[in-house]
Amino acid sequence: MRTRARSRVGAGLALAGVLAAGGAVAGCSHAGESSARGTPAPASASPNPPSPHTTSPAELCTHLITYWARRELDEGQGSGLDYQEKGLSDGQNAILLSALAAARAERAAHGAAAGDRVIGQRAEQGCAERYRNGPPTGDPWAQTKQPSPSGSP
Numbered sequence: 001m002r003t004r005a006r007s008r009v010g011a012g013l014a015l016a017g018v019l020a021a022g023g024a025v026a027g028c029s030h031a032g033e034s035s036a037r038g039t040p041a042p043a044s045a046s047p048n049p050p051s052p053h054t055t056s057p058a059e060l061c062t063h064l065i066t067y068w069a070r071r072e073l074d075e076g077q078g079s080g081l082d083y084q085e086k087g088l089s090d091g092q093n094a095i096l097l098s099a100l101a102a103a104r105a106e107r108a109a110h111g112a113a114a115g116d117r118v119i120g121q122r123a124e125q126g127c128a129e130r131y132r133n134g135p136p137t138g139d140p141w142a143q144t145k146q147p148s149p150s151g152s153p
Helices: 002-026 057-075 090-110 112-130
Strands: none
Touching: 057 090, 057 112, 090 112
């Protein structure tokens, strides 16, 4: 009789363990999903997600300039791409070239970290100035176009 009692106790404990584990898994539903009983799970504490950040033209310019400047400095001879292949306008390329010249001089004098700081500063200053009054008007690649014959647009 003791053997039967032990096997029933063991089976009861195993069943209790399975039910407890199943309850824990059922309690892991995501916000807005239904639980096993058909009732909605509690909503998250913040019903409204944060607004997405819109990148300003100056921020995008700064990101592009710092990316390409660091890449050119790290590769030594540059990427082999022209400024249009990098997605830069003529004005952004001028900022890049200025930042690169200053960063090369700073790296030679004070090391790579100092050069990287100069890249960030020059890119931020140049792009802030370029986009101070909004995006530039006109054709960003105007200097690269050939003049049209007289009388044609």
